[in-house]
Amino acid sequence: MRLTAVAALVAALVISAGALAQEKYPSRPITLSHGFGAGGNSDTVARIIGPVLAERLSQQVVVEPRVGAGGNLATDRVAKAAPDGYNLIVLTGGHAVSGALYKALPFHPVDDLQMLSTLIYFPFVISVRKDHRFQSLADLVAEARAKPKTITYSSVGVGSTQHLAGELLASLAGIELVHVPYRGGQAPVTDLLGGRIDVMIDTLTVTRPQLNAGTIRGLAVTSPAAWPSLPGIPAAADTVKGYDVRSWMGIATTKGVPEPIVKQLNADILYALQQPQVRDKLEAIGNEVRGSTPDEMRSWVAGEIAKWRKVIDDAKVERQ
Template sequence: MYGRIIGAVCAAALAGAAGAAYPERPIQLIHGFGAGGNADTVSRLVARHLQAALGQPVVVEIKSGAGGVVASSYVAKAEPDGYTLVMLTGGHTVSAAVNKSLPYDPVADFQPISTVTAFPFVVSVKADNPARTLADLLGTARAKPGTVSFSSVGVGSTQHLTGELLAATAGVQMLHVPYRGGAAPVQAVLAGDVDVLVNTATVAAPQLKAGTMRALAITSSRPWPLLPGVPVAADTVPGFQVYSWLGIAAPAGTPGPVVDRLHAALAAMLQDPAFRKAVNDIGSEPSGSSPAQMRTMIESEITRWKKVVQQANIAAN
């Protein structure tokens, strides 16, 4: 008994010492999406602030593929020492909902540290579309089931499931038309090939400002500063609300003192005016959490998206 007690005390002391010394070498921040995209842009902002706070280089590395699964798998299998971190996105929970199996457990294999940003989606149509409001659009979908189409960046993407959730909550049928990402969904709506764009404010804003597209609703719980005057979808479809997010996690088993050090650095970053402005400028808002809150959010989002997958009869990969 005494041996176990002494062992536990020694382990705690070593963990504390590791936390005090951490970091002693460069840190990798991994994400699984394209250069210049939302995840990449925010990762580089975070890396810059963590580097200043921790006194060691923080290097952003892209391991793209399978909607973030390649990056997440890499970090889940990394040494849990705080030197390999991952920028998780809302796609992390969507992947868990649409894949029959993953090379990692989306909850148990990660140590959440903090969310860093949150952002809604915009429901938009081409400027000459007869629908002037979300109610108009849903009215058409209700009268002619399956004739109103919406684009996304791919089957099983967050944009896809957001469109399916909107249709299910409103009690209508809409036709999903997937694209491979990039500018293709926007171009499809502008060309008149698809009726509705469901995408981030960052993607939609240039077309909305140019007057080539019109925003019908934002999926946030309140009006979004980047798009003043655009109503929230819940005004038309009560209870409908979708945010996506970005957040930092480490491999499961990362020592508590290391997690605490990283969380404190991120919490300070989220209050920094320069970081907040940079995030606002790309259509998001700073949004922090405790490690426990981030874990709970991931669990609840997986549950929600699994229900959407079932309701929409989306074939699991």
């Protein structure tokens, strides 16, 4: 009787395990994390793509900001999550910068994540308050040379792409600027308008509403040539030769997620990017929409880390 009972228990466990293994994904809500403040670029992009992913997956997709450490707190959480596909993260160009800037991270920026697809590519805008004394990037450079370490600029955290964009500008122009890190969101805009910082280096998502409202003035765009959706704002490279900073976003999940789920998520992200309600909104805030395969995203992130390592070395930025 005991043997029969044990056999029945084993059979029940096997059946239960089989049922779980065959459980349709997803069977519960999915968390789409990012590492920056509400209202910032990551938050905006996540909330544009999230509803279409939710509809496609027939499950709720909860956008969850986890602010801190230049986005690395959110990435660390996803890197250490269960490999079941229920924890996704919007990675930014700052992820590659962190991989190059920090001596040690609590996760490997490539090997501890399963890349799914890139989403967008974009430049940054170097801007000032509308009534600021700087009328051009050349004005900024001239004053910074005459008065080193007196001009402040914002970023969304130490190790963010905005931070390195400022460091690269200073290095190539032969000037010294004062870096003021924030946690993303609208805080840099608030302090720029309030006169507490001189210069903001930020995404089009954050900058464009203020440009349209006439409250700030764009001195330059960080792409090597003028950006199509920002007519009238010159490229920084017109003033500082060789300057080129463009960033990106993509979605990743935890390493070890089963391949069928990886393929499904990749297909669903690519589908979402093709929908007018997603593509039009992303392009309207100045982005180039471009999806990828998981392998293409992995190669891209690894290449970006290598690029920023060289920038950091050339600019003599101290590693954190």
